[in-house]
Amino acid sequence: DVKVTQSSRYLVKRTGEKVFLECVQDMDHENMFWYRQDPGLGLRLIYFSYDVKMKEKGDIPEGYSVSREKKERFSLILESASTNQTSMYLCAISPGTDHTDTQYFGPGTRLTVL
């Protein structure tokens, strides 16, 4: 079974705080992704990474950064949290060598910024 874990299920932070969300996989997959999910908007891609130390901007990268120092770990960083970053954050992985490119999702972190 594909295993993707996220550091917290629920998180409450204050405006201006620096926030770290962590995603860990045990599948040795190349590709890792961060999405946010908001009602009526589906999932929107924030950042993704094809390999260690590599990152690509997604559709909504503003206000976020990422770090991938090790293959199994992909961190999403909110440099200065704002209330409009209150959302569900989902990490996903895909093999990179599988022709289907199916993405497998973690359980999600519901972040509230007060």
Added chain:
Amino acid sequence: ELKVEQNPLFLSMQEGKNYTIYCNYSTTSDRLYWYRQDPGKSLESLFVLLSNGAVKQEGRLMASLDTKARLSTLHITAAVHDLSATYFCAVIIQGAQKLVFGQGTRLTINP
């Protein structure tokens, strides 16, 4: 820019009935995915459709893909309460690993 639209966004139906969820996308793509999300849970992969005319079935769910019409359907046969969930379609951008998701269809099946 690739856009993916689902229809309807909300669907309430009775057990035993049939219905179809539609997924339209705006530019060429040859791979389409269907996911299920239960309340408070993450996304679970249901189907991957890899070519024009592809059809996949699992239990009471059947998905199909028409790449010429840029349309996929998810058909529910004789619905049961356990199928209540939000269903997302997603399309891959050709040449990239990026998925673009539809808004999701919240399906409620009443006993």
